[in-house]
Amino acid sequence: MAEPEVVDVVVVGLGVGGEEVAGRLAEAGLTVVGVERDLVGGECPYWGCIPSKMMIRAANAIAEARRIDGLAGAAEVRPDWAPVAKRIREEATDTWDDTVAVERFTGKGGRFVRGSARLDGPGRVRVGERVFQARHGIVLGTGTKPSVPPVDGLADTPYWTNRQAIEVEELPESLLVLGGGAIGLELAQVFARFGVRVTVVEAADRVLAVEEPEASEVAAAALRADGVQIHTGVRAERVGHDGRGFTLRGAGGARFTAERLLVVTGRRAHLDELGLDTVGVDAGQRYLVVDDRLHVTEGIWAVGDVTGEGAFTHVAMYQAGIVVADVLDHVARADGGPDASGTARVTGGAVGASGAAGADGSAGAVPRADYRALPRVTFTDPEVGAVGLTERQARERGINVQVGLSELPSSARGWIHKSGNEGFVKLVADADRGVLVGATSVGPAGGEVLSGLAVAVHAAVPLGRLRQMIYAYPTFHRAIEDALRNLR
Ligand SMILES: Cc1cc2nc3c(=O)[nH]c(=O)nc-3n(C[C@H](O)[C@H](O)[C@H](O)COP(=O)(O)OP(=O)(O)OC[C@H]3O[C@@H](n4cnc5c(N)ncnc54)[C@H](O)[C@@H]3O)c2cc1C
Numbered sequence: 001m002a003e004p005e006v007v008d009v010v011v012v013g014l015g016v017g018g019e020e021v022a023g024r025l026a027e028a029g030l031t032v033v034g035v036e037r038d039l040v041g042g043e044c045p046y047w048g049c050i051p052s053k054m055m056i057r058a059a060n061a062i063a064e065a066r067r068i069d070g071l072a073g074a075a076e077v078r079p080d081w082a083p084v085a086k087r088i089r090e091e092a093t094d095t096w097d098d099t100v101a102v103e104r105f106t107g108k109g110g111r112f113v114r115g116s117a118r119l120d121g122p123g124r125v126r127v128g129e130r131v132f133q134a135r136h137g138i139v140l141g142t143g144t145k146p147s148v149p150p151v152d153g154l155a156d157t158p159y160w161t162n163r164q165a166i167e168v169e170e171l172p173e174s175l176l177v178l179g180g181g182a183i184g185l186e187l188a189q190v191f192a193r194f195g196v197r198v199t200v201v202e203a204a205d206r207v208l209a210v211e212e213p214e215a216s217e218v219a220a221a222a223l224r225a226d227g228v229q230i231h232t233g234v235r236a237e238r239v240g241h242d243g244r245g246f247t248l249r250g251a252g253g254a255r256f257t258a259e260r261l262l263v264v265t266g267r268r269a270h271l272d273e274l275g276l277d278t279v280g281v282d283a284g285q286r287y288l289v290v291d292d293r294l295h296v297t298e299g300i301w302a303v304g305d306v307t308g309e310g311a312f313t314h315v316a317m318y319q320a321g322i323v324v325a326d327v328l329d330h331v332a333r334a335d336g337g338p339d340a341s342g343t344a345r346v347t348g349g350a351v352g353a354s355g356a357a358g359a360d361g362s363a364g365a366v367p368r369a370d371y372r373a374l375p376r377v378t379f380t381d382p383e384v385g386a387v388g389l390t391e392r393q394a395r396e397r398g399i400n401v402q403v404g405l406s407e408l409p410s411s412a413r414g415w416i417h418k419s420g421n422e423g424f425v426k427l428v429a430d431a432d433r434g435v436l437v438g439a440t441s442v443g444p445a446g447g448e449v450l451s452g453l454a455v456a457v458h459a460a461v462p463l464g465r466l467r468q469m470i471y472a473y474p475t476f477h478r479a480i481e482d483a484l485r486n487l488r
Contacts, residue, residue, distance in 0.1 A: 004133035007031045009327060010125045011139045012117040012274070015042020017304030017316035017323075018141025019105060024324045026110035030331065033132050034110050035117040035125065040101035042143055042304075044313045047163045051088040052186055055166075056379050058084045059193040063226070063381055067419040079194045085169045096167075118275035123299055126275070136331050137299050139323055140288060141316070142274065144267035144305040149178075149236065157241035160262045162187070171196050172259040176248055178236055179264040180207035182378040185219055187262065189380050192226040199229040199256050201248060206232055208378060212391060212440045214405070215384045218422050219442075222382055231256070269306045292368040293326045294319055301327065310374050318369070325366045372437075373458035377447035382423045385450030388438035388457040391428050399437060402429040406482035408443045412474035420444055425479040427453075429487055435460040441479075449477045463487070 011022035014036035022034035039046050068075040089095050102112050113127050120126040123134050146161040148154065160168075165187050173196065177188045180202030192198040200207065200223070206216040207223075207230060220230050234250040239261065241247075246261040269287050276283040281297055287308025294301045301323045304316035378384040394401045408414035408423035415421070423443025430437045439453035456466055463484065471478040 004124060004131040005033075006133045006135060007033050007111070008134065008136045008331070009033075009139065010035065010117070010132050010134045011141060012125060013042070013140065013142035013304075013306075014040045014101075014105065014112075015141055015143045015304060015316070016044050016313045017143075017320050018042070018139065019101070020317055020320035021139050021141065021301075021303055021323050021327075022110050023105055023108045024320070025327060026105070026108045028324075028328055029109075030136070030327075032110045033113055033125075034105055035113045035115060035127050036098075037114070037116040039096065039098040040105060040112070041098060043162075045101075046093050046096055046098075047166045049313055051092045051166045052162075052183070052190075053379060054087055054092055055084055055190045056186060056381075058087075059190040060381050062193045063420070071419060081169075081171050081194055084194075088166065116273070118273065119278050119300075120275060121278045124278075134299070136334065137301060137327050139301045139303060139327070140274065140296065140306060141303045142269070142306050144269050144311060146263065147266040147268035148263055149265050151236045152238040154236075154239040154263070157239055157246060157261065159239070159246070160260055162262075162264060165262050173197065174245075174258040174260070175199070176201060176246055176256055176258040176261045177264065178248065178261065179266070180204070180230065180232065181210070181264065181266065182208065182376075182384075184262070184264040185223060185378060185380050187264065188228050189223050189226055192223070192228045197258070198227070199231065199258060201234050201236060201250065201254075201256060202230070202232045203235045204232065208384060210390075211378070211384060211386050212426055214424060214426060215386070215440055215442050218382060218424070219378065219380050219384055222380060222422060267305065267311060269308070271306075290369075292370070293366060294323045294369065295326075309369070309371055310376070312374075312376060315371075315374065322367050322369055329366050373454055375450055375454045377450065379447065381420070382443045383446035384440070384442050385446040385448075385453075386438070386440045387450055387454045388436070389428055390438055390440070391426070394428050394430070394437050400431040402431045402487045403427065404429070404483040404485070404487035406479045406486060408476065408479055411476070411479045411482065413476050413478065414443070416474060417444065423476075423479075425449070425453075425483040427480070427483045427487060429463060433460070434463045436463070436466070441477075443476050443479075445476050449480070452477055452480060 008030035009032045011018045011034045014034045022032050026032040065075045065077045115127040117125050117127045125132045175196050175198050177184045177200045180200050188198045188200050208216045234254050238249040245259050248256045271283045288302040288306050290302050290307045296302050303319045303323050305311045375387040404427040409421045426440045428438035436456045441449040471481045
């Protein structure tokens with residue numbers, strides 16, 4: 001067996017979260033080995049957020065051009081996928097090559113190892129024949145993979161996941177999208193706007209089932225207006241492929257056909273590959289259970305999607321900040337320095353250098369993860385932004401709920417905007433505490449309007465203060481003021 005190489009920290013998986021942790025710890029002067037088996041940067045830059053938002057930007061430009069009729073004359077639109085595919089290939093992904101990202105990490109002082117890593121007992125990580133002994137800790141940022149449902153016949157067909165959908169150079173004539181969540185709806189609308197005949201099949205009784213029902217309605221209506229067929233309450237039972245196209249059969253005799261099938265029914269962590277049993281952690285869990293400083297067990301932290309705390313890049317980045325601060329705190333304590341775990345404060349040394357701030361914003365303390373004001377945006381047109389609890393979640397928690405809703409088309413800005421003005425602001429308040437615990441903003445700028453609502457939930461701004469604020473006229477976010485007035 002190879003002699004272990006002793007280093008300070010090993011980071012397994014250099015996706016959004018792992019790369020951030022590894023790079024910042026290397027910059028802080030630790031010897032950091034970062035292991036990645038695929039592309040440094042992970043799903044977000046190559047097959048997720050960035051290329052999908054480039055596609056959406058292009059599709060929205062088409063939709064806006066089509067809105068010229070009736071607002072500003074006439075426009076003839078001839079969609080062409082070639083510039084979109086080129087932009088994804090050349091600007092976003094370097095044709096799925098991570099040389100720049102590897103150099104970004106090694107430029108910070110990190111040691112890069114390409115390969116699949118697994119734990120090999122306390123403090124040890126194995127990558128093929130190489131074994132690393134981590135003096136201070138191991139960080140797992142191994143993300144998720146598409147979760148493909150066990151539908152009869154599906155595994156034997158050439159179905160797409162998000163990866164093939166993002167890499168596509170020539171659009172199919174028709175597309176079945178299995179899954180009406182955020183990713184499914186975003187991609188369905190994009191392809192429909194480029195002329196693909198799109199059908200969405202969703203098992204739940206509405207699309208975007210985790211968000212407010214009103215958001216599901218607006219999103220479904222918007223996609224239907226783009227020509228997307230939406231079938232909810234349909235559980236897929238069998239999939240076949242005859243060499244030219246797909247047939248999907250659902251419970252109750254439903255039958256759909258298309259040239260391509262995109263499966264976007266969620267994502268799943270693959271813990272069984274990580275050797276967790278060698279450190280006494282249960283590999284049978286759905287996600288790695290972490291505490292509020294992202295600890296899995298002694299000497300092991302996790303970051304990003306693998307924690308199951310919200311599969312978003314902003315969650316991975318947020319958690320990365322906490323992991324960096326906590327690892328550096330451990331290093332400082334191991335070196336006989338002061339404790340920054342939250343009971344005592346340090347203002348200098350490694351922790352200070354990390355730039356970490358406490359939950360109260362003070363420098364030095366290791367912050368604790370707090371997901372009460374977790375924001376999320378589905379980048380359909382209109383965008384669906386949401387933060388904190390939905391009305392139903394708040395009621396299930398026994399909160400004395402008040403709800404306020406205002407419709408965008410009847411706001412000054414929505415009326416001016418006219419075509420494409422669908423949306424609303426919905427507020428969920430805790431009447432006893434007099435604060436917002438959740439909010440949804442749907443509209444042309446729903447994701448941007450969300451920011452003020454996220455501040456309100458995050459900082460528990462009293463409703464009275466929110467009502468006394470001045471809201472610029474005529475912005476979309478003035479709908480917040482109307483919704484506050486409607487709280488009851
Ligand atoms: C189509 C799509 C659109 C999205 N859009 C958005 C969006 O608009 N906004 C948003 O916030 N989020 C979005 N997301 C989610 C976002 O991409 C993820 O939340 C983010 O990538 C999570 O980062 P991560 O570091 O946890 O994991 P990942 O990015 O999945 O990275 C994990 C890395 O670990 C590597 N790895 C795994 N196991 C091992 C091992 N044993 N050894 C070595 N390496 C390993 C993998 O190869 C991978 O590179 C989108 C996702 C998809 C699929």
